[in-house]
């Protein structure tokens with residue numbers, strides 16, 4: 001039995017499945033499968049829109065009674081605990097039995113529980129014949145406060161996608177210097193700032209830049225927004241995210257798109273590009289190699305699909 005320190009569970013809409021897998025690939029070096037992932041990499045769940053919980057494994061056994069013995073032997077002293085049963089893929093334990101197991105775990109801890117305001121939440125789950133016990137860390141969803149940002153446009157990117165783009169761009173690098181190359185009102189920047197990443201933005205529109213700055217200031221985030229055509233930005237970054245202009249709110253010709261991509265390769269060699277159109281030729285002509293690709297359709301709008309291209313410069 002291979003022991004892992006953490007068990008992650010995921011939550012997302014079917015339209016976001018490919019993006020969640022791509023994000024987990026860049027965060028964990030493996031793709032989540034069936035909305036769960038076992039790893040030794042510790043990630044704060046709120047960093048992603050798709051991670052629901054992380055179980056920090058304390059004990060595991062392929063024998064349930066043995067797991068309960070292990071919990072007793074831990075002599076857990078924390079008062080005010082709660083126990084939750086986490087249902088993983090393939091677990092067909094019936095509700096009544098699950099309740100019984102919650103009691104077994106609860107009675108193995110000699111302190112007082114508090115189901116309404118727990119100081120700590122323990123979890124029990126089973127996968128492929130092995131039982132796990134640990135501490136449950138939940139996504140706090142505090143980042144959803146960004147939904148109330150003062151300025152938003154109809155072509156602003158969805159928050160779940162923005163968070164995934166940041167994680168894909170940052171990958172496992174410790175303190176990456178990120179750029180939101182066509183930042184609009186700063187939706188992607190807000191998510192990067194929430195996670196604690198260093199990010200700068202750039203937009204050709206003066207008014208849009210001001211709105212992005214107002215959005216950042218609203219949450220007390222310090223991040224620079226450059227009012228410039230991306231071709232005039234003269235700095236270097238570890239990675240750039242480009243949410244390419246589209247529709248009547250930010251019209252752009254094929255040539256404009258090619259120029260934006262090409263200009264961004266001058267200031268970074270790692271690009272995460274979002275398009276609504278087929279841009280394979282523009283990527284190729286900019287001297288980029290596509291490392292990964294996925295698409296994200298809009299719920300209820302099957303004919304509107306965002307394409308996500310993870311690229312690096314060829315030399």
Ligand SMILES: C[S@@+](CC[C@H](N)C(=O)[O-])C[C@H]1O[C@@H](n2cnc3c(N)ncnc32)[C@H](O)[C@@H]1O
Pocket residue numbers: 153155156157181182183184185186187188202203204205208228229230231243244245246250252260
């Ligand atoms: C699809 S919007 C980005 C939306 C943004 N992600 C958000 O959520 O608000 C594309 C943005 O690219 C900007 N843009 C267009 N051409 C540009 C260029 N050459 N350099 C920098 N920004 C550009 C537009 O002003 C527009 O705000």
